[in-house]
Amino acid sequence: MNEKNVAEDCQDFDRWKEFEKHLPEGGVATAFPTQEACRERLASVRWPGGTTCLKCQTQDVGYHTARSIYFCRSCNYQFTALTGTLLQSSKLHPQLWFETAEEYIKWRAKHMGHDFGVQALAEYMGVAYPTAWRIRKTLKQDLGMDGGGLLARCICPDLHVNQLFSE
Numbered sequence: 290m291n292e293k294n295v296a297e298d299c300q301d302f303d304r305w306k307e308f309e310k311h312l313p314e315g316g317v318a319t320a321f322p323t324q325e326a327c328r329e330r331l332a333s334v335r336w337p338g339g340t341t342c343l344k345c346q347t348q349d350v351g352y353h354t355a356r357s358i359y360f361c362r363s364c365n366y367q368f369t370a371l372t373g374t375l376l377q378s379s380k381l382h383p384q385l386w387f388e389t390a391e392e393y394i395k396w397r398a399k400h401m402g403h404d405f406g407v408q409a410l411a412e413y414m415g416v417a418y419p420t421a422w423r424i425r426k427t428l429k430q431d432l433g434m435d436g437g438g439l440l441a442r443c444i445c446p447d448l449h450v451n452q453l454f455s456e
């Protein structure tokens with residue numbers, strides 16, 4: 290292993306420790322106890338100035354509570370809090386994403402940055418191995434982003450991402 294790799298590994302470990310430090314007291318399940326709370330959290334992180342149509346950018350957007358979808362009154366486009374994110378192709382609910390991301394962060398912070406095994410993740414979530422593999426890939430992509438990704442910004446409320454991670 291050359292020096293560059295060592296440095297990158299350490300930096301990676303710092304990232305997980307930093308995420309862990311900012312997880313909500315009492316855990317994600319307490320901070321965001323319902324699907325609705327998770328959806329609201331996602332929306333406020335994605336659209337801090339108010340929900341914005343992903344197609345036409347207007348803010349004339351309504352919310353269909355029973356179906357958990359937003360609809361644009363201007364262009365009729367329908368979307369959810371996950372549309373257009375890395376998480377959208379999955380059938381997982383926001384709450385399960387939040388809880389799994391928390392578990393994933395804790396694991397990596399505890400194990401010197403080593404990755405969560407796919408089999409262990411499959412068992413934790415009660416899903417099949419290929420599903421767990423895809424979920425882990427998405428988690429890594431999202432949490433590995435500059436600025437922490439959508440999930441870290443949702444579940445680590447006081448994370449000062451710009452200070453820490455942007456180059």
Ligand SMILES: [Zn+2]
Binds near residue numbers: 342344345347365366
């Ligand atoms: Zn629109």
